[in-house]
Amino acid sequence: MLTIAETKFSSRLFVGTGKFSSATVMEQAIKASEAQMVTVALRRVDLENPDDDIMTHLDRERVHFLPNTSGARNAEEAVRLARLSRAASGTRWLKLEVTPDPRTLLPDPVDTLKATELLAKEDFIVLPYINADPILALRLQDVGAAAVMPLGAPIGTNLGIQTALQVAIIIEQARVPVVVDAGIGAPSHAARAMEMGADAVLVNTAIAVAGDPVRMATAFKQAVLAGRLAFEAGLGASSTSARASSPQRGMVGESLHFIEE
Amino acid sequence: MKRVKIQCNGRQQTLAEDTTLAELLDDLGLPADSVVAEINKKIIDRDQYATFKLSSGDQVELIRFVGGG
Amino acid sequence: MLASFHIENFSALTDQILAATTAEVETALNSRVCTLDDLAALLSPAAEKFLPMMAARSRELTALRFGKTTQIFAPLYLSNFCINRCAYCGFAADNAIPRKKLTINEVEREANILKQRGFNHVLLVTGEAPAKAGVDYLEEVVLRLKNKFAALSIEVQPMEQEEYARLFRAGVTAVAVYQETYDRRVYNQVHLAGKKCDYEYRIATPARAAAAGMREIGIGSLLGLADWRAEGLALGSHLAWLRKRFWQTNFTVSFPRLRPAAGAFKPLINVTEKNLSQLMFALRIFDPDVGLILSTREEARYRDGMLGLAPTRYSAGSCTDPGGYSSNDHTGEQFSVGDHRTIDEVCRVIVNKGLDPVCKDWDREFQLN
Numbered sequence: 001m002l003t004i005a006e007t008k009f010s011s012r013l014f015v016g017t018g019k020f021s022s023a024t025v026m027e028q029a030i031k032a033s034e035a036q037m038v039t040v041a042l043r044r045v046d047l048e049n050p051d052d053d054i055m056t057h058l059d060r061e062r063v064h065f066l067p068n069t070s071g072a073r074n075a076e077e078a079v080r081l082a083r084l085s086r087a088a089s090g091t092r093w094l095k096l097e098v099t100p101d102p103r104t105l106l107p108d109p110v111d112t113l114k115a116t117e118l119l120a121k122e123d124f125i126v127l128p129y130i131n132a133d134p135i136l137a138l139r140l141q142d143v144g145a146a147a148v149m150p151l152g153a154p155i156g157t158n159l160g161i162q163t164a165l166q167v168a169i170i171i172e173q174a175r176v177p178v179v180v181d182a183g184i185g186a187p188s189h190a191a192r193a194m195e196m197g198a199d200a201v202l203v204n205t206a207i208a209v210a211g212d213p214v215r216m217a218t219a220f221k222q223a224v225l226a227g228r229l230a231f232e233a234g235l236g237a238s239s240t241s242a243r244a245s246s247p248q249r250g251m252v253g254e255s256l257h258f259i260e261e
Numbered sequence: 262m263k264r265v266k267i268q269c270n271g272r273q274q275t276l277a278e279d280t281t282l283a284e285l286l287d288d289l290g291l292p293a294d295s296v297v298a299e300i301n302k303k304i305i306d307r308d309q310y311a312t313f314k315l316s317s318g319d320q321v322e323l324i325r326f327v328g329g330g
Numbered sequence: 331m332l333a334s335f336h337i338e339n340f341s342a343l344t345d346q347i348l349a350a351t352t353a354e355v356e357t358a359l360n361s362r363v364c365t366l367d368d369l370a371a372l373l374s375p376a377a378e379k380f381l382p383m384m385a386a387r388s389r390e391l392t393a394l395r396f397g398k399t400t401q402i403f404a405p406l407y408l409s410n411f412c413i414n415r416c417a418y419c420g421f422a423a424d425n426a427i428p429r430k431k432l433t434i435n436e437v438e439r440e441a442n443i444l445k446q447r448g449f450n451h452v453l454l455v456t457g458e459a460p461a462k463a464g465v466d467y468l469e470e471v472v473l474r475l476k477n478k479f480a481a482l483s484i485e486v487q488p489m490e491q492e493e494y495a496r497l498f499r500a501g502v503t504a505v506a507v508y509q510e511t512y513d514r515r516v517y518n519q520v521h522l523a524g525k526k527c528d529y530e531y532r533i534a535t536p537a538r539a540a541a542a543g544m545r546e547i548g549i550g551s552l553l554g555l556a557d558w559r560a561e562g563l564a565l566g567s568h569l570a571w572l573r574k575r576f577w578q579t580n581f582t583v584s585f586p587r588l589r590p591a592a593g594a595f596k597p598l599i600n601v602t603e604k605n606l607s608q609l610m611f612a613l614r615i616f617d618p619d620v621g622l623i624l625s626t627r628e629e630a631r632y633r634d635g636m637l638g639l640a641p642t643r644y645s646a647g648s649c650t651d652p653g654g655y656s657s658n659d660h661t662g663e664q665f666s667v668g669d670h671r672t673i674d675e676v677c678r679v680i681v682n683k684g685l686d687p688v689c690k691d692w693d694r695e696f697q698l699n
Contacts, residue, residue: 016329016330017328017330018327018328019328020328023328026328039330040326040328040329042324042325042326042329043326044324045289045323045325053292053325054325054327054328055295055326056295068329070329070330080302084299084304084324087304088296088324088325089326173574173577175574175575202330205330252386253380253381253382253383254385254386254389256381256382256607256635257635258632259603259607259632260603260631260632
């Protein structure tokens with residue numbers, strides 16, 4: 001079972017709550033996904049529409065809250081948002097996002113590391129969103145990240161796991177769970193990440209903007225289960241050249257005549 | 262009667278003297294447990310909302326969760 | 331407090347390895363990543379008929395990671411005093427051999443000879459006698475030698491993290507500390523007296539040295555004590571465990587093999603050259619990045635044959651008694667050498683095999699302590 005900071009999750013699908021056409025659709029999609037971890041963002045209350053409160057649509061008995069620091073452009077802003085989110089929700093959990101470039105929304109490695117270290121010391125459970133950089137992932141673990149969230153492709157692009165090679169290294173080296181975040185545009189992308197050994201995936205846009213978000217949420221749920229099952233079952237090796245499926249005894253190897261019997 | 266002028270979420274607002282944070286939220290139709298208030302960059306504990314009196318020049322930020330990935 | 335590495339049940343490792351099938355060996359040989367289960371298959375009797383294929387894969391991975399190079403180093407024995415009684419070792423406390431600890435000037439004389447012969451990486455070796463050759467002595471040696479060599483490694487008694495940190499600051503770049511055997515039962519049987527009897531303290535030592543900031547840690551098993559296949563799997567597990575925790579550290583593995591002919595101790599089990607080869611190929615396939623060291627205990631014929639196949643580092647021209655390079659008046663040696671050739675002779679063979687002998691892989695001048 002997935003365990004992050006000693007909390008157990010029976011679902012390996014995390015769902016984001018942004019971009020849905022209505023709160024009701026979001027509520028139903030989350031229910032269908034069976035996700036136990038949902039992300040939310042912090043914003044100024046819109047004083048013109050004070051009734052628009054997402055919390056009334058989320059059952060905190062059933063889902064775990066993962067507030068993010070979206071909008072933060074540097075470590076300082078992220079820390080401020082983190083403290084606000086803890087005050088607002090009472091949760092120590094945090095998806096740390098530091099995105100100085102509003103066009104690509106790619107995360108800033110330097111300030112992400114800085115903020116993670118600071119927030120971990122303040123007892124936050126920090127899950128930093130990062131580019132798929134294995135060394136950064138290790139440095140973050142060294143300063144107390146509870147999980148790492150490498151991106152598959154830039155956020156909102158639906159391009160899938162473009163960073164597969166790097167993500168594979170991160171997974172191999174990780175001492176904490178690896179959650180593949182961003183870029184997952186189809187259930188097959190989610191399955192691929194899970195087959196590679198990711199501990200969980202986070203999906204938002206692909207569900208929220210689907211023709212039928214509720215059915216798409218179900219599709220992602222099943223893809224994540226299938227991918228995980230395949231990983232646990234042990235995938236056969238892949239090869240770029242053809243390989244006979246029966247053993248080839250005649251394969252040429254090194255001559256080892258120098259070995260004394 | 263004396264009035265105090267504050268900034269709330271970027272909007273100028275004039276309040277009666279001795280208005281508390283809880284009263285402000287009530288005026289805005291916001292349940293206290295749905296928002297977090299930051300005044301002059303300092304987070305105010307929820308149990309102080311009823312006693313916290315706003316003063317002229319206060320920068321009030323009312324923040325809450327919205328959908329996000 | 332550092333977490334520690336454990337082998338729960340050594341004989342279960344043997345059982346797992348012996349159960350491996352031909353199909354599992356083929357899977358392990360063809361996988362992109364090699365898991366511990368794959369390593370078990372590669373160490374199995376079922377893998378023996380694949381040895382030439384394992385060698386080919388091993389050569390490919392070694393060249394890919396290390397290029398066409400072989401690193402060269404020499405041991406420098408500082409002292410043969412030892413408080414331990416290890417049944418297999420020539421330095422054992424109850425062995426009636428002349429004991430000697432080199433003075434700092436004598437160390438320098440030995441070092442000058444190695445330098446003159448072209449060595450730039452020296453492994454400082456002592457028996458385990460902290461009262462005779464403790465951290466103060468080692469620090470003094472290192473401070474004296476550090477400007478002569480690009481890299482200085484130590485193979486001495488296990489120490490505390492603070493002591494390793496001190497030696498690192500003095501200029502030590504690497505620490506070798508071998509478990510000898512991961513089989514606790516055999517470990518207790520061959521370590522008869524001395525601090526080395528403490529299996530737990532020893533197995534936790536590589537982690538202490540890594541935590542102290544050493545650039546490289548060497549682990550190893552002395553082959554001939556317990557089931558070599560299970561030792562291979564234990565080494566692989568230890569290596570993987572260390573890599574997870576000390577991602578900034580380089581690791582090497584050594585496989586000193588007890589030879590029936592060398593000394594009075596008769597190996598508890600016979601490990602052949604074929605076995606040793608399988609072990610090295612399997613570990614290379616399991617961990618393409620690990621440095622593998624082939625000892626001068628092995629004969630020239632075998633060492634030459636293995637060049638480029640899996641090992642990345644050779645000792646050469648070794649004397650295993652303190653003062654042995656500068657004097658013909660030999661004191662007690664630790665083990666007998668199988669390859670007596672000089673560094674030049676060894677380098678010539680390396681070059682003829684199309685490899686580049688590398689005497690300097692890193693310069694401690696770059697190390698900021």
